[in-house]
Amino acid sequence: MPRACVIVLDAVGAGALPDAAEFGDEGSDTLGNVARAVGGLDLPNLEALGLGNVEPLEGCPPMSGAPAVAGRLIERSRGKDTTLGHWELMGIVTPQALPTYPHGFPFEVIDPFMHRTGRGVLGNRPASGTEIIQELGEQHQETGKWIVYTSADSVFQIAAHEDTIALDELYDACRIAREILTGKHAVGRVIARPFVGEPGNYERTPNRHDFSLEPRRPNYLTLIREAGLKVHGVGKIPDIFAHLDIDEEHPTRSNVEGITQTEKLLRSLDDGLVFTNLVETDMLWGHRNDPVNFHRCLQDFDRRLPDLLDALRPGDLLIVTSDHGCDPTTPSTDHSREHALLLAYVQGKNAAGRIHEGEFADVGATVNAWLGGKAPSKRLPGQPIVTP
Secondary structure (H helix, E strand, C coil): CCEEEEEEECCCEEEECCCHHHHCCCCCCHHHHHHHHCCCCCCHHHHHHCHHHCCCCCCCCCCCCCCCEEEEEECCCCCCCHHHHHHHHCCCCCCCCCCCCCCCCCHHHHHHHHHHHCCCEEEEEECCHHHHHHHHHHHHHHHCCEEEEECCCCEEEEEEECCCCCHHHHHHHHHHHHHHCCHHHCCCEEEEEEEEEECCEEEECCCCEEEECCCCCCCHHHHHHHCCCCEEEECCHHHHCCCCCCCEEECCCCHHHHHHHHHHHHHHCCCEEEEEEECHHHHHHHCCCCHHHHHHHHHHHHHHHHHHHHHCCCCCEEEEECCCECCCCCCCCCCECEEEEEEEEECCCCCCCCEEEEECCHHHHHHHHHCCCCCCCCCCCCCCCCCC
8 A cells, every 4th residue: 555754854944045035044055054064964874865965965975876866845935934834845835925023913913812811911022932931931920921922934922831821721822812813914823832940941841832824725635635545744744734634643742752653653554644744953953053953953863764764665655855944054043945855765766866856845746646646736736756
């Protein structure tokens, strides 16, 4: 039976897109700049698969006979965030940028949010999540007010101390915000950002939860399910797709759990798609401008890659890709508008170093064709990278 696995290495961009300057990201190259910052990548298993064929990478030379198809993918959507990136991987192009709030959210958003949740608001401005909880955490605990902030992305983020406001109340507040943020204020994600600790030493917990807009349907996940196959979402995939077109949800608290869950599914399932997001390159290191630990995070995945490859069966399709950049070597701590990396490998076949230059939606088109999904309508972009 056909099986496929897509693993998104969150924020591991592969060089600035042609329009990156319009987003303030000219010169961004997450993978390439990390390689230079650490004196060369040390990712032997990804290198053996063909990572060096994606783009010039210090410490990771190209390989003419690489077993995986390698290349870079262009994003057509007008954005550089997780939601739009993942959606477009599955064929959903968003030609108009989602709303952002460089000066904070207007009264028509904040006032009903405070009224319906029964709590006031602190912050209400763009900020680093780790910095704003240090700045406002003590006041939040004293007053019980929400810490609300945003970023360069289309997000409404709500931070609360787990000992001050229960997680269930925080999640309910996010649902209320999601109901309010519609129409011209339809942000891509409302994000719960719980934290713990003492003043001066606060830290975020793994209990983050995203409340996304509903993606347009049908998309490639829809077609796969209509063909009678299940989609297994690992990590924050179910949140990103608003829990639509996901048959089985496998939440995780770390990359380690995500990799382990992916391997477990590959060893047990007889068919379908395993769709995994590994978030720590973005959440822990990209936004903190830490190229050394960004590289170490990639090394953690690289060490487990042989286990994932061993779990594949003959004819299985594995695609490793990304959703945007978050270059930790630039002054910005925000996402960067970059190509997605591409490694597409079929167990038992050798791509002989083939290069593919395409678009994000090629990932969904490939998986759908591999799993025998219905032929897409003209509304769904993308061309298969490999075919059965």
